[in-house]
Amino acid sequence: MSSYRTLHASIGAGLIALAAFLSLAMPAAPVQAQQSERNDAMPHIRGFDVAPVGQLTAGQDLLFTMYGSPGGTATVQIGGATGRLQLDEIEAGVYEGTYSISARDRISRDSTATANLRVGNQVASTILDDSLMTGGGARWPGGSGPANGVPVISRFDVNPPNHLDAGAELIFTLEGSPDASASVRIDGVRGKLALEQVRPGVYEGSYPIRNRDRIAPDTVVTGNLRLGTKEQSRVLGQSLVDQPSARSRNRDRRAGAPGTQQPTACGNCGVVEAINVVQVKGDGSYVGMIGGGLIGALLGGQVAHRGTGRTAAQVAAAAGGAWAGNEIEKRVRSTRHYEVVVRLSNGGTQVVSFATQPQLSVGTRVRVENGNLIPD
Numbered sequence: 001m002s003s004y005r006t007l008h009a010s011i012g013a014g015l016i017a018l019a020a021f022l023s024l025a026m027p028a029a030p031v032q033a034q035q036s037e038r039n040d041a042m043p044h045i046r047g048f049d050v051a052p053v054g055q056l057t058a059g060q061d062l063l064f065t066m067y068g069s070p071g072g073t074a075t076v077q078i079g080g081a082t083g084r085l086q087l088d089e090i091e092a093g094v095y096e097g098t099y100s101i102s103a104r105d106r107i108s109r110d111s112t113a114t115a116n117l118r119v120g121n122q123v124a125s126t127i128l129d130d131s132l133m134t135g136g137g138a139r140w141p142g143g144s145g146p147a148n149g150v151p152v153i154s155r156f157d158v159n160p161p162n163h164l165d166a167g168a169e170l171i172f173t174l175e176g177s178p179d180a181s182a183s184v185r186i187d188g189v190r191g192k193l194a195l196e197q198v199r200p201g202v203y204e205g206s207y208p209i210r211n212r213d214r215i216a217p218d219t220v221v222t223g224n225l226r227l228g229t230k231e232q233s234r235v236l237g238q239s240l241v242d243q244p245s246a247r248s249r250n251r252d253r254r255a256g257a258p259g260t261q262q263p264t265a266c267g268n269c270g271v272v273e274a275i276n277v278v279q280v281k282g283d284g285s286y287v288g289m290i291g292g293g294l295i296g297a298l299l300g301g302q303v304a305h306r307g308t309g310r311t312a313a314q315v316a317a318a319a320g321g322a323w324a325g326n327e328i329e330k331r332v333r334s335t336r337h338y339e340v341v342v343r344l345s346n347g348g349t350q351v352v353s354f355a356t357q358p359q360l361s362v363g364t365r366v367r368v369e370n371g372n373l374i375p376d
Helices: 002-023 244-255 288-304 309-331
Strands: 045-051 062-068 073-078 084-091 095-102 113-120 122-127 151-159 169-176 181-184 192-200 202-208 221-227 232-234 269-280 335-344 349-354 366-368 372-375
Touching: 002 045, 002 232, 045 113, 045 122, 062 073, 062 084, 062 113, 073 095, 073 349, 113 181, 151 232, 169 181, 335 366
Parallel strands: none
Antiparallel strands: 045 062, 045 192, 062 095, 073 084, 073 113, 084 095, 113 122, 151 169, 169 202, 181 192, 181 221, 192 202, 221 232, 269 335, 269 366, 335 349, 366 372
16 A cells, blocks of 8 residues: 555656646746737628629629628628528638529529628628619618608718828718618729718718729729618719818818818827737647657656556656647747737727737827838
């Protein structure tokens, strides 16, 4: 009985020694994010559109585009289709995918298309309000038919940035008939941007310029306002880039009186809201396990005297050493990067990744330009 007690004590001492060794060999765990992950934050879909086709026959491709919260999983379900389409996130918050109609599908001009965006444990959904066919007319999800009158647009303008590089933000405002569906189309940009009704008859929305966009100051932008099956459109009558004359007119219009000046909003400016440290654990190999096992076996041989007690101690210590060696190698091979969450002045967020720790802190005012953060 005393030999077994000695064996247990020896194994315990060996594991304590291994734990001490691990604490010295392994790098310290990174400090967790200054703010908890937002896995439960509700995602948002800012636009959902399809490139309509002339005929809904086998072999035709339906190209869908969706704008929404970045880092999610986006899918589209088409009424009458035998399969579901998964959209790829081609840029942060931009999802695209093509559905090829098969002979088994029963898709018609009256088919609906529903988009779902999952981020963490939350899902947002929206229904396509256009027909899948060219000239198929508008759909009004949940609507009751034509409105009593044609909607009216009384104002459509943009708060332009001072440049049109990637990361700059175009903030649109449309005023007109209340409780309608408002959207914006930018020539050369796939899909459309949905505007949100912030007050009765006042609709707003922003579009961050992407790397693939080719937007010029005179690019044609069209605002649309839809009530039931009736729609009114207006082409933007100003430049998309900030100019002194346009800036003065916008200030006067917003102030309601000539000569009143207000600061122009910076669409790509914001405040650092969180700095998250993301560690990716590497894979251990047989080299680490063998090396750790040999060390453990030697330790086991030192803590037992003879016979089966020695053998059992060596086996137990070798197993513990192999596990420890494998874990050490995983930690050595692990990598980390940093994700900075910026709360933009328009209420949105943007995440920028860094390979090394950025020289920023929570609360720092920054400007997002070309994927970089520039302190203001």
